[in-house]
Amino acid sequence: MLSYAVRRTLGAVPRVLLVSVLLFLLLRLPAGGPADVFASDPTASPEAIARIEALWGLDRPLHEQYLTWLGNLARGDWGTSFSERRPAREVVLERLGNTLWLTGGALAVGLIAGVALGVATALSRSRAARAALQLLSVVGMSVPTFWSGTLVLLYFGVHLNWIPSGGMGRVGEAFSLPDLAHHLIAPAIVLGSVYVAQWSRFVHAGLEEALREDYVRTARAKGVRRLPRLFRHAFPNAAIPLVTVLGLELPRLVSGAMVTEVVFSWPGLGRLLTTSLLGRDYPVVMAALMLLVALVIVANLLTDLAYGLLDPRVRYG
Amino acid sequence: MDHAAHPARLRLAALLAAVLLALPGFALAQSRATVLSPQEPATLMPHFDLLTLTHEVQHLIFDCLFVVGPDGDYLPQLATEVPTLANGGVSEDGSTYTIRLRDDVQWHDGEPLTSEDVRFTWQVITDEELPIPSRAVWEQVESVETPDDRTAVIRFADTNVNFLGRAASDACFVLPSHLLAGADLNDHGFHRAPVGTGPYTLEQWSAGAFARLEANDAYFDGAPSIDEIVVQFTGGSQATRTALQRGEAELALHLGQADLRFAQGLAGYEVRQGPAHAWWQFWIDNDDPLLSDVRVRRALAHGLDRELITETVMGGVVEPQHAMLPESHWAHDDDVRTYPYDVDAAAALLDEAGWDTVGSDGVRTRDGERLTLEILNIAGEVERRQVIQIAQDLWSDLGIDASIREIDGAGFPSTMAAGDYQLAYGWFGENQEPVFNLWLGTNWQNFGDESALDLLRGVSSTVDREARAAAIREFQRIVAEEAVMLPLAPRPLLNVASDHLDGYAPTLSGSLWNAYAWTLR
Numbered sequence: 001m002l003s004y005a006v007r008r009t010l011g012a013v014p015r016v017l018l019v020s021v022l023l024f025l026l027l028r029l030p031a032g033g034p035a036d037v038f039a040s041d042p043t044a045s046p047e048a049i050a051r052i053e054a055l056w057g058l059d060r061p062l063h064e065q066y067l068t069w070l071g072n073l074a075r076g077d078w079g080t081s082f083s084e085r086r087p088a089r090e091v092v093l094e095r096l097g098n099t100l101w102l103t104g105g106a107l108a109v110g111l112i113a114g115v116a117l118g119v120a121t122a123l124s125r126s127r128a129a130r131a132a133l134q135l136l137s138v139v140g141m142s143v144p145t146f147w148s149g150t151l152v153l154l155y156f157g158v159h160l161n162w163i164p165s166g167g168m169g170r171v172g173e174a175f176s177l178p179d180l181a182h183h184l185i186a187p188a189i190v191l192g193s194v195y196v197a198q199w200s201r202f203v204h205a206g207l208e209e210a211l212r213e214d215y216v217r218t219a220r221a222k223g224v225r226r227l228p229r230l231f232r233h234a235f236p237n238a239a240i241p242l243v244t245v246l247g248l249e250l251p252r253l254v255s256g257a258m259v260t261e262v263v264f265s266w267p268g269l270g271r272l273l274t275t276s277l278l279g280r281d282y283p284v285v286m287a288a289l290m291l292l293v294a295l296v297i298v299a300n301l302l303t304d305l306a307y308g309l310l311d312p313r314v315r316y317g
Numbered sequence: 318m319d320h321a322a323h324p325a326r327l328r329l330a331a332l333l334a335a336v337l338l339a340l341p342g343f344a345l346a347q348s349r350a351t352v353l354s355p356q357e358p359a360t361l362m363p364h365f366d367l368l369t370l371t372h373e374v375q376h377l378i379f380d381c382l383f384v385v386g387p388d389g390d391y392l393p394q395l396a397t398e399v400p401t402l403a404n405g406g407v408s409e410d411g412s413t414y415t416i417r418l419r420d421d422v423q424w425h426d427g428e429p430l431t432s433e434d435v436r437f438t439w440q441v442i443t444d445e446e447l448p449i450p451s452r453a454v455w456e457q458v459e460s461v462e463t464p465d466d467r468t469a470v471i472r473f474a475d476t477n478v479n480f481l482g483r484a485a486s487d488a489c490f491v492l493p494s495h496l497l498a499g500a501d502l503n504d505h506g507f508h509r510a511p512v513g514t515g516p517y518t519l520e521q522w523s524a525g526a527f528a529r530l531e532a533n534d535a536y537f538d539g540a541p542s543i544d545e546i547v548v549q550f551t552g553g554s555q556a557t558r559t560a561l562q563r564g565e566a567e568l569a570l571h572l573g574q575a576d577l578r579f580a581q582g583l584a585g586y587e588v589r590q591g592p593a594h595a596w597w598q599f600w601i602d603n604d605d606p607l608l609s610d611v612r613v614r615r616a617l618a619h620g621l622d623r624e625l626i627t628e629t630v631m632g633g634v635v636e637p638q639h640a641m642l643p644e645s646h647w648a649h650d651d652d653v654r655t656y657p658y659d660v661d662a663a664a665a666l667l668d669e670a671g672w673d674t675v676g677s678d679g680v681r682t683r684d685g686e687r688l689t690l691e692i693l694n695i696a697g698e699v700e701r702r703q704v705i706q707i708a709q710d711l712w713s714d715l716g717i718d719a720s721i722r723e724i725d726g727a728g729f730p731s732t733m734a735a736g737d738y739q740l741a742y743g744w745f746g747e748n749q750e751p752v753f754n755l756w757l758g759t760n761w762q763n764f765g766d767e768s769a770l771d772l773l774r775g776v777s778s779t780v781d782r783e784a785r786a787a788a789i790r791e792f793q794r795i796v797a798e799e800a801v802m803l804p805l806a807p808r809p810l811l812n813v814a815s816d817h818l819d820g821y822a823p824t825l826s827g828s829l830w831n832a833y834a835w836t837l838r
Contacts, residue, residue, distance in 0.1 A: 031735075032728035038450035039730030041367045043488070043748065045453065045758050046734070052448040082448075083359035083366070085508045094524050150555055158562045165559040167526050171547050265556040267525025279359070280727045
């Protein structure tokens, strides 16, 4: 399995390089550059803007700029943020942890509620329950998080005063898990609710199919009780499509967190990326995007490895 | 018998207080003011960032030589007095400024402020190796002499009347030479952990979330009465609204026009306009083949119902603006040519310019060419879009087919500089002592009347303020006469202050310049 993982990772290098070239070029396609954010000020002269561009190497040919960036990256130097004047790595990693808290919370909400709902409706013979699940799926996937987040904030934050108005913790107090949980619960539910509907449908469909399989019927004939039959025999097979979806959705979950971060003032990667893109802070944007690329690759790899754990028939050649 | 003054009781009360204070976890409640800011400073090292909201936070940590007070006059801050001709601080020819520094100012690390700090600040601002975006006025300084620790003599090669304006503006913060001299400031730790002389010290900066500042008890103007100020970076309008509805903030900075009605209905808060010499306008590319015709420009001006826009989109908090500089500016001219909303006058001007045939689609034509215009805009702000859509409708009534092109903010200046636009909507601001970069620097409107521009070129070397005002007013009359651009309305800074915040007095120096004098009721 290890050699498979190493080969998969090395195989991803050309793709990462290609993506990095594309991102580097795409960032520079729109008019204007990092120094132009100053140009609207009545006291910033065109000469000053040109001088800053030269200082930041933005007057050099594009391929030279890319190779310099790549060479520095290979040496572990992600560049210096144009606006914050500190290492881009520091800027990005400081926010990544916050985003992982949010996506982790949303993932937990999505998985726990999605699996529970999927199992419950698969076992239920009620047509109303199935119809309700279908309705929930449509609503869950259709409602944008900026709208649901705003409603949650208004009702639970302003009207009932149950949740904080935003952020990750109380100002001026030391980090504590209960405080983090208090701030995390609303954005995690809002972000996770999108996936509850989707994932419960996968679990529901997979379980329904697995419960009709011969091996489940055999287990039942052998006297295996309902719950062990469900969770030991049927669920692992039903979970394989869910794992595939999870692997594909994980990067989307991180990017989806960006909107939720804005609504709940969550100081994560999404808000950083938004301000860095608007300010054309190329080193920070490249660092954040390349980190997301790495996340996609790792998520895909973990998905493939998870198949082997769920299904012993899967072998890694 | 006076019970309250009984010595035994007083001793007992004092003893009880001492015991309570000594108990773990017991402390007198700290007063805290929370300020909501829609944006976060990228750095707190002065002079590296031009964002107004960055300057607001810097006002808590640093001090300026001078600030602009509530009446629009300069007030000394680190200096003992504002240099003038009368007190001998300004030389007769206006080329030398002698500044006496207070002798009771300390940096947060306890070192005294000296004139060397002033010289060092000038050296930083003009350092070619540093990405300082604005060196205006400071780059014209020939030397900063420091005859003693309390005196800084600033010499220009020629008369320069803009110095006080710059030294009291966003380029005013003085840096500590004893901490920074000789260091590479490009990526110095000072960007995130600044040391100033200001009323507050930065205790915590949680990226993307907040900055927490504690009162500097050694502040030269006395320890601030509020123990702690928290600046929360909300990142957007919704988070600001939620915090205000929950009564969690004492001050919210720079609300958008769209938030105005919401803010006006908030109990316990008051909308306060921060003064700013900024205004909304339509830029016109005067080199554009269609818009180089003054009759077309005047027709656009007559076809723009400024009252309608200020009353609706702008919530009635501003009046229409006709001159280049807003009414708040001392050099504003009331006597410029105005263009009241008049469809008939606009139509007559277009007819006169040859656009006298109206096609079946309602659009005017000239020699078969349709009268089409494109309005450039920065995407993302609802109110901007609304203003442009109203203008689009109004000009459509004249038979002009106006379309909108939206780009992002960073691309706006280079697009304008390249002349890749016809009309563009946006705002612009000038300093208390205007430097006229809009005309003498960028000149995005491609205005080429050299004799008019000479009026502005002479301003910075004219010591007499009335003479300066006369030249600027004459220039404004030319701009209005030729409809070189279309001013729309002033752009005030809309802040919301809590009823229990006393001492809040926004000026051109910002909203937090006097936070040391704030109190909470």
